[in-house]
Amino acid sequence: MQYQQSVLHQKSLLLCAIGKECYELGWSPATSSNYSIRYDNKHCAITSSGKHKGRLQPEDILLVDFSGTPITQGKPSAETLLHTQLYQADDKIGAVLHTHSPASVMLSQFLTSNELVLQGWELLKALPGILSHEESVTIPILNNSQDIKALAKEVDEKMKTEDLCAYLIKGHGIYTWGKSLDDCFRHLEALEALMSYELTALSLK
Numbered sequence: 783m784q785y786q787q788s789v790l791h792q793k794s795l796l797l798c799a800i801g802k803e804c805y806e807l808g809w810s811p812a813t814s815s816n817y818s819i820r821y822d823n824k825h826c827a828i829t830s831s832g833k834h835k836g837r838l839q840p841e842d843i844l845l846v847d848f849s850g851t852p853i854t855q856g857k858p859s860a861e862t863l864l865h866t867q868l869y870q871a872d873d874k875i876g877a878v879l880h881t882h883s884p885a886s887v888m889l890s891q892f893l894t895s896n897e898l899v900l901q902g903w904e905l906l907k908a909l910p911g912i913l914s915h916e917e918s919v920t921i922p923i924l925n926n927s928q929d930i931k932a933l934a935k936e937v938d939e940k941m942k943t944e945d946l947c948a949y950l951i952k953g954h955g956i957y958t959w960g961k962s963l964d965d966c967f968r969h970l971e972a973l974e975a976l977m978s979y980e981l982t983a984l985s986l987k
């Protein structure tokens with residue numbers, strides 16, 4: 783596959799900067815998490831496996847095709863297929879962020895329901911298509927599994943019938959996406975704040 787080194791480098795720099803922010807916010811501890819940006823209609827740039835997310839360098843980002851096969855040097859994360867599934871399911875998705883933030887891990891682990899319903903919070907309006915705090919946003923909670931192909935298939939099925947902006951994996955973390963990396967990061971920031979409200983609300987009950 784022919785690719786433009788300068789384009790990949792530019793996208794890699796953006797992912798390095800996002801990694802630093804996510805790490806400093808405490809959302810990506812101990813080399814966890816992965817981030818990606820669409821390259822074209824068959825490829826994305828994604829973080830290599832096992833890299834410290836606060837100290838990412840452009841060489842820690844690799845280009846993969848949507849089957850998860852590396853095009854450039856580097857070891858793709860085990861969770862690469864959860865990114866490429868999203869790009870294939872919706873061609874408007876331009877970036878995907880996955881973190882192991884404490885709020886996403888705690889809520890997904892301890893909620894007894896298989897979904898998190900967010901409603902009544904003004905910040906919901908930072909999420910796509912939400913115009914009022916009175917609207918509700920449902921975030922599915924999937925069971926954690928090391929079978930990434932099966933998880934990707936489960937997400938794919940859900941996206942056929944539900945208008946999702948994110949999902950949680952139990953005791954593991956969150957996936958969210960957006961048209962651009964900026965949009966995606968705004969969704970992540972909003973969801974993190976909303977999940978922290980929910981955690982506080984639960985502790986006050």
Ligand SMILES: [Zn+2]
Nearest residue numbers: 815861880955
């Ligand atoms: Zn993960």
